[in-house]
Amino acid sequence: MAVAFMAALEKTPESYDNEFDEVLEGRASRIRSRILDLVKPGMSVLDLGCGPGLLAIEASRKGAQVVGIDANDQMISIARKRASLLETPPNFISENILQLEEYTDSETAEARRKADFDPKALPKGEYDLIVSTFLLSELKPHQRHLFMHIVQSLLKDDGTFAIASEVIPQDKSQLNQFWKNRSLAEKEAKKRLPYPIEDLPSLAKEMGLEIDTVEQYGHEISLIIGKRGSEVISNQYQNRKLVYHGIKARARIWYNHVTGGWRGIPINPGLYRAGNPNQDSPVIVTANYELTYYTVMRALSKDNLDAWVLVCDTAGINVWCAARGIHFKTEDVIQMIRITRLSEFVTHREILLPQLAAAGMNPTEIRERTGFRARYGPVRIHDLGKWLNLGKPRPKPRKMAIVTFNLRERMEQTVAHIPFLYAAILAKPILAILAISLFGGLGLLVILPVFYQEILSAVLNIIILIAEFNIALFGNAFILGVFFPVLPAKGNSFWRRGVALGLGTLPFAALIMYGLQSHWTVIVTWMILQFAMATSLTMDWSGMTSVSDPKVIRREYPYMVTMLKVSGALIITFNLLAIILGWW
Secondary structure (H helix, E strand, O other), X not given: OHHHHHXXXXXXXXXXXXXXXXXXXXXXXXXXXXXXXXXXXXXXXXXXXXXXXXXXXXXXXXXXXXXXXXXXXXXXXXXXXXXXXXXXXXXXXXXXXXXHHHHHOOOOOOOOOEOOEOHHHOOOOOEEEEEEEOOHXXXXXXXHHHHHHHHHHHEEEEEEEEEEEEEOOOOHHHHHHHHHHHHHHHHHHOOOOOOOEOOHHHHHHHOOOEEEEEEEOOOOEEEEEEEOOOOOOXXXXXXXXXXOOOHHHHHHHHHHHHHOOOOOOEOOOEEEEEOOOOOXXXXXXXXXXXXXXXXXXXXXXXXXXXXXXXXXXXOOOOHHHHHHOOOOOHHHHHHHHHHHXXXXXXXXXXXXXXXXXXXXXXXXXXXXXXXXXXXXXXXXXXXXXXXXXXXXXXXXXXXXXXXXXXXXXXXXXXXXXXXXXXXXXXXXXHHHHHHXXXXXXXXXXXXXXXXXXXXXXXXXXXXXHHHHHHHHHHHHHHHHHHHHHHOOOOXXXXXXXXXXXXXXHHHHHHHHHHHOOOOXXXXXXXXXXXXXXXXXXXXXXXXXXXXXXXXXXXXXXXXHHHHHHHHHHHHHHHHHHHHHOOOO
């Protein structure tokens, strides 16, 4: 369970080994000693994810010829310093391990040569022993598949592998603590960690590796030792199927719209069939957000277009948002091309990228590293068939290349955004306020029954206030959707639109509150809240529509957060003054 904290420990590479072993209560040292027992003089050893090089250096001292690879430049630098006094030090290489297969692939090896990297350091099928400790748990599921294929590719026919990794504990009494630790690590890293491995031996067997030994070190650390197998048992990333018509698919589409996909609703990445594609059919690249998949597949079906759909792992986020974040990049496309063995399914060498993914893509790099030419299709998948029938013209017709944000699209945005706000931000505080007011009110009625009328009135006022808040939220969202184009703005700025919406709706909010015969202090509080709500709602849209500019999003979001904090402080301060000065 300590593996979840590896990212934090890697910030201090000089003390990484000792700190990590201390957190694991000595198990890292025991695993290292067990692996070193497999090392014999003259062996060729490859250490994948070598870190600061302790295992690689000890293997070198035993007379082995060692190559250590890690993507962390600081780790490699420390490893080289530590090994500098050895007579035959390991060859430490700073490189992304998931790219290693490209150096041995005849189609891409020449393009991948670098001045500081000798491809001969990775002879295909020439290693006696390949080791890896605690790397797999840091990889996404599809990356683990690629990693195992690399092990299979670089290992000798009679070679041995030893892989240690974090796994989900089989002991149910340990599960709660395991997930608590992962939750803490995610908060520390401010991102979701890859889902942990459920069964390490099965993962290796799927790639044709033969397991000789499975050893447990505590409840959540497994070490597998084995040999290279004869063939890959299965490739779960090829020929995937997911029904996109019928009642169930329609229900899932509705669910995606209503919930706003607030947590991301992913499907399994891989190569899907749209219709009955053959070796000449186009390859469409997209995200693994469920609604995106349904939209793409239904559009292709409507046009009777047979195609391969290459679904990349974007953490269940749509194309535009994922590409402007960290979840849909060149590397994701390259990895999926290699994992699915796309070249075995098509004779051509071309993939069609979504235009809205351009912010995260480098077509030149994709071609150099995979042999596939990457081209951008039209903005809307519904225009793909027309574009293909036109012969994929460059440049594309203007209407196929321009991003729109019409009334229908804005209303869809509104329908998706409100559930998102509730699920991600509003649900917990609103439910907490309701619970406190209801149960607190009941408690006070038991203790102070003589104040029945006052307590009941206070609880009802809180409920009415929450109802008014919801009405105002929906009202603001609807007004924003309808009048978005006419709200004043400069360029792709959203904060100006937000201020305009806030100021424009203030008089109506005041009239409504006055008509409800609210006390003047309540009206002032509501005015502050109304302005903050309208402004933040508008600026939050900037991150949910392709009309906005990523630079504008990064610049304006801090304004939104600051404005919400200031508004909250003003509301608290004003109400404290009202209590102290007796304005009520």
